[in-house]
Amino acid sequence: AQKVTQAQTEISVVEKEDVTLDCVYETRDTTYYLFWYKQPPSGELVFLIRRNSFDEQNEISGRYSWNFQKSTSSFNFTITASQVVDSAVYFCAFTAAGNKLTFGGGTRVLVKP
């Protein structure tokens, strides 16, 4: 069975600091997909990024960057120069066959001005 672990329950930073969110997954599947979603206080889950198991190229999108390391089963997410609007709960998620998403427990990020 698949499992996604986000060990950090809450991270508090001051604006402009960098924040790195950890995600570790467990699976026996060779083909799978990893995701990060953001859940602001409004409650809607906002899709941020998708990665497949064959693509270990790291990605940068604006202030967001992702580090996928298959050898350690990790898919970490960094927010550079954090802003107050980044305050939210961030979820790492996994899917293999069937598209059922398995979510981690989430990491609450609080960015203080």
Place this chain on the structure above:
Amino acid sequence: EAGVAQSPRYKIIEKRQSVAFWCNPISGHATLYWYQQILGQGPKLLIQFQNNGVVDDSQLPKDRFSAERLKGVDSTLKIQPAKLEDSAVYLCASSYRDRVQGRETQYFGPGTRLLVL
């Protein structure tokens, strides 16, 4: 492009009452999902539809929960009778498969917050 629509946004009921939630997916999305998110946890899949057929309902408490997607578009999720532990946010998501790139990403609605007293 309109996102996933859900209603109502909030609902308060007493235990043993019934409640129904509605979801309208993004136009053209064949797959629809219902998730339950208990406070402080990640969402958990309740049921997955492909068009109007059920793909996965292994985690749906079928003694009290039911869902349908009769015309393969919008869907309803019902709880009857509700229990205190059903208090949660119920999220609907939809997705489609990109035939060129083989990608499928789920897009979520705003959710329905249910409080059972």
